[in-house]
Amino acid sequence: MEPYKIPAQTRIGHVHLKxxxxxxxxxxxRDLLGFEVTMMYGSQAAFISAGGYHHHIGLNTWQSKGSGPADPRSVGLYHTAIVYPTRKDLALIFKRIYSSDYPLTGASDHGVSEAIYLDDPDGNGVELYWDRPKEMWPVQSDGSLDMYTRTLDIEDLLKEANQ
Incomplete structure (x- = not known):
C-alpha cells in the first residue's frame, strides 16, 4: 500500500460527548462558555455551536444518563480543545470563568499557544486556547517546532480582558 497523507484542509468537524x-x-x-443550541433531540441530546455551524459539540445521554465520570486512568478522551480567534477572546472567557468561580485544572503557555484547562461537569477535560501567529512560534536551531509547557501569565491575560 502506498503512503497516504491527509489533505492539509482536513479539520475536526465536531466532538460528541456522552x-x-x-x-x-x-x-x-451554553451558559458558561457561550455556545448556542442549534438543535435539541428531545430530552436526550443537544447540538451546540459557535457562529451558527450545525454543531461543534454534541451532548447525549443515550448510554450515560445518571452515570458517574469515567475513570481518569482509563482510555478515552483526554480533552476537547476549543480554539479562540484572538488572545482577547481567550482573555474574556477566562475572565468569565474566573468571575464565576468555576475551577480550573491548569493554565499553560505552550509557545505556539496559550491555554486554560478545566473539566466539564462530567469530568471531560476542556482546553480553551488561542494560537499565536505562526511567525511567533518558537523553533529549535534545526527549524523544528519547540513546543513547551510553562506557566501562563494569568495577570497579563486578565489585563488583556480589561483593555
Whole structure:
C-alpha cells in the first residue's frame, strides 16, 4: 500500500460527548462558555455551536444518563480543545470563568499557544486556547517546532480582558 497523507484542509468537524445530565452539561457549555443550541433531540441530546455551524459539540445521554465520570486512568478522551480567534477572546472567557468561580485544572503557555484547562461537569477535560501567529512560534536551531509547557501569565491575560 502506498503512503497516504491527509489533505492539509482536513479539520475536526465536531466532538460528541456522552454526558450524565443534559441540563447540567448545557449549563456549562451554553451558559458558561457561550455556545448556542442549534438543535435539541428531545430530552436526550443537544447540538451546540459557535457562529451558527450545525454543531461543534454534541451532548447525549443515550448510554450515560445518571452515570458517574469515567475513570481518569482509563482510555478515552483526554480533552476537547476549543480554539479562540484572538488572545482577547481567550482573555474574556477566562475572565468569565474566573468571575464565576468555576475551577480550573491548569493554565499553560505552550509557545505556539496559550491555554486554560478545566473539566466539564462530567469530568471531560476542556482546553480553551488561542494560537499565536505562526511567525511567533518558537523553533529549535534545526527549524523544528519547540513546543513547551510553562506557566501562563494569568495577570497579563486578565489585563488583556480589561483593555
Amino acid at each position: 454526558v450524565a445530565d443534559l441540563n447540567r452539561s448545557l449549563a456549562f457549555y
